[in-house]
Each structure stands twice: as C-alpha cells, then as structure tokens.
Amino acid sequence: MTAYKFNLDYEKTRANVWRSHFAINVKDRAKEKQKAIQLVYDMYKIQVSDDVAEAILIGKYRSDMKNREEVKDLF
DSSP, rough: HHHHTTOOOOOOOOOHHHHTTOOOSSOHHHHHHHHHHHHHHHHOOOOHHHHHHHHHHHHHHHHHHHHHHHHHHHO
16 A cells, blocks of 8 residues: 555465475464564575565565576576
8 A cells, every 4th residue: 555655566376386485384373473473584694584585585575586586587
C-alpha cells in the first residue's frame, strides 16, 4: 500500500517462489521459519527473528532477480 501511495514500482512475489529460490522447501511452517533464520545467519552473520529473516530474504530475492535481468540485458 505504501509503494502504491507514493507511486513506487513494486512487484508481488508468491512466498513459494522466493522460498524455492533459497531452497526452503519444507512443508512445516516452523521448519521454514527456522531455515530462513539460519540462512540469514549463514549469509550475513546476524541473528534475527523469523519475520525479519523472511523480509531480508524477500529483499535478497528481488535483488537477485534484478541482477539477473541486468546481466541478461547485456547479451
């Protein structure tokens, strides 16, 4: 809603899409959250809550996709 309010570009991404990007493919929600927390710790060496871990991974996913698009445009 904030992006829309300020006329910012945004893109919706389903949770299963960004989770798949990071190989978070477990069916148990608690295990998904733990895996996200561990992945953020492994990548950035910071301890965060499950909500913060998921927010970081969503941002990282979008960044990865943007970088992939920019590289693809070079060829």
